Amino acid sequence: MNITQILFWFLSVVAIFSALMVITSKNPVYSVLWLIVTFFSISGHYILLNAQFLAIVNIIVYAGAIMVLFLFVIMLMNLNNETEPQKHRWLKMAGAVAGGCLLLVMVAALKDTDIKNQQAMVNEGTIGLIKNLGKELFTTYVVPFEISSILFLSAMVGAVVIGKKE
Amino acid sequence: MYLLAIDLWFILEKAILIACIIGLSFFIAMYTTYAERKVAGWLQDRHGPNRAGPFGIFQPLADGGKLFFKEEIIPLASNRILFILGPGLAMVTALVTSTVIPWGAPIVTDKGIIPLQVADVDMGILIVFSVVSVGVYGIMIGGWASNNKFSLIAAIRGASQMVSYELPMGLALIAVLFMTGSLKMSEIVANQAANGWHVIYQPLGFIIFFVCALAECNRTPFDLPEAENELNFGYHQEYSSMKLGFYLFAEYINMFISSAVMATLFFGGYDIPFVNEAAWGLEPWLLSLISFSVLMAKIAFFLFVFIWIRWTIPRFRYDQLMNLGWKKLIPLALLNMIISAAVMLWLNK
Numbered sequence: 001m002n003i004t005q006i007l008f009w010f011l012s013v014v015a016i017f018s019a020l021m022v023i024t025s026k027n028p029v030y031s032v033l034w035l036i037v038t039f040f041s042i043s044g045h046y047i048l049l050n051a052q053f054l055a056i057v058n059i060i061v062y063a064g065a066i067m068v069l070f071l072f073v074i075m076l077m078n079l080n081n082e083t084e085p086q087k088h089r090w091l092k093m094a095g096a097v098a099g100g101c102l103l104l105v106m107v108a109a110l111k112d113t114d115i116k117n118q119q120a121m122v123n124e125g126t127i128g129l130i131k132n133l134g135k136e137l138f139t140t141y142v143v144p145f146e147i148s149s150i151l152f153l154s155a156m157v158g159a160v161v162i163g164k165k166e
Numbered sequence: 167m168y169l170l171a172i173d174l175w176f177i178l179e180k181a182i183l184i185a186c187i188i189g190l191s192f193f194i195a196m197y198t199t200y201a202e203r204k205v206a207g208w209l210q211d212r213h214g215p216n217r218a219g220p221f222g223i224f225q226p227l228a229d230g231g232k233l234f235f236k237e238e239i240i241p242l243a244s245n246r247i248l249f250i251l252g253p254g255l256a257m258v259t260a261l262v263t264s265t266v267i268p269w270g271a272p273i274v275t276d277k278g279i280i281p282l283q284v285a286d287v288d289m290g291i292l293i294v295f296s297v298v299s300v301g302v303y304g305i306m307i308g309g310w311a312s313n314n315k316f317s318l319i320a321a322i323r324g325a326s327q328m329v330s331y332e333l334p335m336g337l338a339l340i341a342v343l344f345m346t347g348s349l350k351m352s353e354i355v356a357n358q359a360a361n362g363w364h365v366i367y368q369p370l371g372f373i374i375f376f377v378c379a380l381a382e383c384n385r386t387p388f389d390l391p392e393a394e395n396e397l398n399f400g401y402h403q404e405y406s407s408m409k410l411g412f413y414l415f416a417e418y419i420n421m422f423i424s425s426a427v428m429a430t431l432f433f434g435g436y437d438i439p440f441v442n443e444a445a446w447g448l449e450p451w452l453l454s455l456i457s458f459s460v461l462m463a464k465i466a467f468f469l470f471v472f473i474w475i476r477w478t479i480p481r482f483r484y485d486q487l488m489n490l491g492w493k494k495l496i497p498l499a500l501l502n503m504i505i506s507a508a509v510m511l512w513l514n515k
Contacts, residue, residue, distance in 0.1 A: 029248070029310065036303070056292045064299025064332075068306070068325055075310045075318065129288050130349055 008048060015041035028074045032067060039063045051128030183284055187264050194465075195418035196226040202473050209477045233411035241404050245311040252308025253405065253412035259301040260419040266293050267426050268352050270436045270458035274450040282454060283352065290351040291343075294427055295336060298382060302328050304416065305391065309401035320401040323484065324391030328382055330491040335378035337499035338371040341506040342431055355435035363439070365432040370502045372432045374495055379424040381491070384417060386476040390484055425468035429461060436461040 018037040025031045039062045046055035087095075126132050137145050200215065200223065207214025215222035240249055270282040287293065302325045309321020342364050343349060346357045358364055365372045381388040392400030402413045429435060436457035446453070482490070 029245075033248075033303075033307070052287065052289045053292075056289045056296050059296040060292070060299050064296060064302070065329060068302050068329055071303075071306055071310075072322060072325070075306070075322070 004048060007044070011041045011044040011048070015045070029071070032070050032074060035070075036063050036067050039067070046128075049128065050126070053128060053130045053133050179280065180284055183282070184265075187269065187284065188261055191261060191264060191419050191422055192415075194422045194469075195415055196230070198418045198421060198469055198473075199229065199414075200226045201469065202476070205470070205473045206477050209474075230411065233408050236407040238407040238409070239404075241313060243313045244404065245313070248307050248311035249404075250409070252304055252311055253402075253409045253416070254304075255307060256301070256304025256416040257412045257419070259297055259304055260416040260423065263294050263297045263423045264426070266290050266351050267423070267430055268355055268435055269461060270454045271450075273454045281352070282458065286350060286352045288350060290349040291339065291354070291427075291431070292349055295332070295339075298328075298335075299332055301382075301420075304413075305401050308405070308413065312401075312404035314404050316397045316399075317401050317403045320391045320397045320403070323397075324384060324401060327384075327388065327390060327487060327491075330488060331378045331381040331388075331495075334374050334491065334495035334499040335382070337496065337503055338368075338374040338378070339431070341368050341371045341503050344503075344506055344510055351430060351435075355430060355437060358434040359437040363432065363434040363437075368432065368502070368506065370498065371506075372428075374499050374502065375428065375432065377490075377495065379428060380472070380475065381487070383420045383424055383472070385421065385472055387479045387482050388487055389481060390487060421469060421472050422465065425465040425472070426461070428468055429464035433464050 015038055018034045018041065021034040022031045022038065025034060039058060043055040043058045043063075046052070046058060127136065203225070204214040204222075215225040218224040218228045240246060265284040266287065268281070268283040268286070272279045272281040272283075274280075285293075305324045305328075306321045309317040309324070312318075342354070345361075345364060345367060346354045348354065348357075354364075380386075384391050391397075392402075397403075402410055405413060438457065438460050448456075
């Protein structure tokens with residue numbers, strides 16, 4: 001086992017464990033914090049694939065900005081065990097069936113893909129470095145990139161309009 | 167020496183470097199508290215601490231010892247785990263940023279080059295930003311877990327302040343990155359050593375960055391999270407003993423690190439101004455030592471400015487803070503970015 005494999009197993013265990021803790025925690029604040037741990041371990045996986053830019057942006061945007069807003073909302077609403085509405089038993093069962101169906105579909109979809117032939121390039125490849133990524137984004141993928149920029153801009157304008165006082 | 171295909175010498179080298187940097191951060195932060203009180207005394211025409219040792223230089227040790235031996239109180243209604251996690255997280259995020267800062271010229275030995283930088287990664291400065299953006303959690307978790315409305319309000323103020331000021335900080339930085347064409351800290355320093363410090367080309371960018379650094383460190387005039395007259399004591403109201411010490415200490419480490427980042431990005435890092443030190447033909451370790459001292463002098467200057475501002479300028483109101491961040495600094499940083507891009511395009515055509 002070399003260092004990459006050790007790190008891979010470690011990060012995978014952390015990612016799966018923290019992801020399970022997100023959905024099993026009773027306290028929503030704990031769920032948010034475990035989700036942050038999940039983001040960090042996924043960023044670790046990105047670094048193993050040498051996608052450094054993606055890893056750092058994942059931390060800045062998701063762990064650093066979006067989860068802070070999640071925490072804001074949850075802390076201000078002061079959700080806890082007592083105030084959490086108890087769902088009806090049938091509703092829970094329906095949720096379990098729906099989730100099971102989704103799992104079935106995903107397993108079925110993954111069964112036919114040729115994952116075995118497509119090995120991930122670990123610790124090599126330079127496309128994840130910022131220079132190459134920037135070149136690709138502004139040459140090959142410039143149209144989708146600009147379109148998504150316009151999407152973000154319109155979302156920003158919309159947020160300002162909604163947030164503005166009458 | 168290889169075990170599990172890991173180069174143990176490499177690990178050892180980095181471990182020593184990390185230990186040195188953490189020790190240095192603690193030492194500097196300790197004596198920044200002393201400097202703060204001395205400078206405050208000087209500005210207010212009084213002596214400042216002068217009892218512990220000559221000129222009071224053992225005052226930080228006395229303060230630290232006092233905090234260690236104070237009674238530790240964890241409020242009954244608080245969330246115990248998160249209450250303890252909060253200050254620890256604040257401390258860790260304050261220390262992690264130092265990994266990408268080049269502390270001096272690399273030491274060249276006959277066995278190889280030892281860089282005085284823990285990790286010279288391609289992402290360099292973005293790592294600093296990611297840690298800064300994660301640094302919010304120490305305050306938020308601590309403030310929420312205290313189960314006190316003042317703590318919570320202060321924590322939310324602090325978090326929204328830090329999130330708001332990250333944006334102009336990043337935008338001001340983009341103009342610097344135009345000039346270097348790289349995010350690597352070592353290349354940013356090398357570029358400044360070759361072409362002159364960035365502060366000459368980007369004075370507006372530096373001012374924006376500096377204002378944002380003040381806000382990110384929760385320093386006056388942006389110390390709204392600890393505004394005593396509105397929020398009693400801020401997000402660490404319920405904390406006592408060394409947990410309080412960690413919060414206060416993390417602030418000083420943040421000051422130290424952000425001074426180091428500013429010195430590296432805008433003031434040439436470990437570069438010695440006006441001279442070509444490579445031509446002196448000094449021993450490599452001596453050159454590293456001198457460049458390290460130069461960086462420390464720059465950092466000391468910034469720390470002094472931080473303290474000077476604290477004892478000179480009164481605190482902003484919260485709406486003024488938000489207006490300054492969103493309505494003034496962000497457009498200004500965008501303008502700075504566009505103008506620098508246009509000028510560079512014009513010069514390079």
